[in-house]
Amino acid sequence: NSRARLNLVNSNAWLNLAGGDTSPIEYRLDFPLISPLATIKDITVNQQVVCRGRKP
Known part of the structure; x- marks a missing residue:
């Protein structure tokens, strides 16, 4: 599987x-x-962008 996974750091956070x-709320x-290593452009949850990174 080549997709990233977003996990809660603390399972009691919700x-x-x-x-x-x-x-x-902290995520990992x-x-x-x-190779090559992935570049994170944004994080989308339920079709909504919750975090967007800057270009390196």
């Missing part, structure tokens, strides 16, 4: 958010180590 915690981005 529960904390639902409980009123406004702390940032895992992508395959193939």
